[in-house]
Amino acid sequence: MKTNIYVNNDKFITGMTMKDEAEFENNNMALHACENIEHIVSNRKKLAASLHCELENFICANQTHSSNFHRVTLADKGRGADRIATAIANTDALYTYEPNVLLCSFSADCVPVIFHNEVNGLIGVIHSGWQGTVKEITVKLFEHLKQIEHCNPSDFHIQIGAALSQEKFEVDEDVYVKFKDLGYADDFMYYNDQTQKYHIDNQQTVKKQCDLAGIPAERITIDPTCTYVSPDGFSYRQDKQCGRHLSFVMKKSE
Known part of the structure; x- marks a missing residue:
């Protein structure tokens, strides 16, 4: 099972599953975009085993390209894990302090943002497609984490996952x-005269949003x-019939 592991230390594990022809439906992880739910559950169980946790x-959330986020508690454990009906509704970012829960975000071109706070142990994932980016979901969540959760932005490590390139x-x-109209994305766009299309670097725009939230560049x-x-x-x-990557973060128990 192809997985990009970004961080794996004694406190946190973060990563992103990749397409893999050796697995069911090419290692698709999404219940909302699959041929057979059992295939996806099987893929997720295999991922869980590799991460030393359970399904x-x-x-998981029902992502709607919103700027909505949800603080996960232990009562949310298992939501959306094996069926869509129990997923957290209308939400594109999750965060928690709880250990041993795997926060999941699904994408196929959209920008996944995976983060952990090494001081207070807070972890989270953000799904930022272009709609989420222009709604500034990343800016809004980090503002909330600073104001409500009293986080210091310098304590975060951010991983921006694989996504659609500017080209x-x-x-x-x-x-x-x-x-x-965001006012800070001009450097991440260009116009192609031949195709009369604009090209946008969504990853760099999201990185800029992390910069604006006060997160040091060397931590992104x-x-x-x-x-x-x-x-x-x-x-x-x-x-349009493709599967989805799963970006994840888990805080390990002490």
């Missing part, structure tokens, strides 16, 4: 204007894998 430790992220003027890492170009990537732009 009932997974916590492959072509948009029309309507989407370009939404990014332009970007996976350069393009989900469209790489054989290990699921790309909705390339194939």
Whole structure:
């Protein structure tokens, strides 16, 4: 099972599953975009075993390209793990202090943001497609974590996962204007005269949002894998029937 492990130390494990032809449905992890639910449950169980946890430790949301986030408690354990009906509704970011729960985010071109706070142990995942980026879900969540959870932004480590590259992220003027209106994305866009399309670097825009939240640049890492170009990537732009990557974070018990 192909998985990019980004962090694995005595306190945290973070990573992102990748496309793998040796697994059911190419290692698709999404119940909302699959041929057979049993295949996805089997893939998730295999992932759980590799991470030394159980499927009932997974916590999944019903992602809607919103800017909504949810603080996970132990009562949420297992939500969305083996069926969609129990997933946390209308939510695109999760965070928690709880150990031994696997926070999950699903993507196929959208930008996954995986983070952990090495001082207070807070962990989280964000799903930031272009809609989430222009709604500033990352900015809003980190503002909440600073104000409500009293986090110091310098204590976070951020991993921006594999996503659609700027070269492959072509948009029309309507989407370009939404990014332009952010006021800080100009450096991450260019216009292609031949195709009359704009190209946007969503990963760099999200990184800028982390910068604006006060997170030091040296604590932000970007996976350069393009989900469209790489054989290990699921790309909705390339194939509307594609599977989904699962980006995850778990705090290990003391």
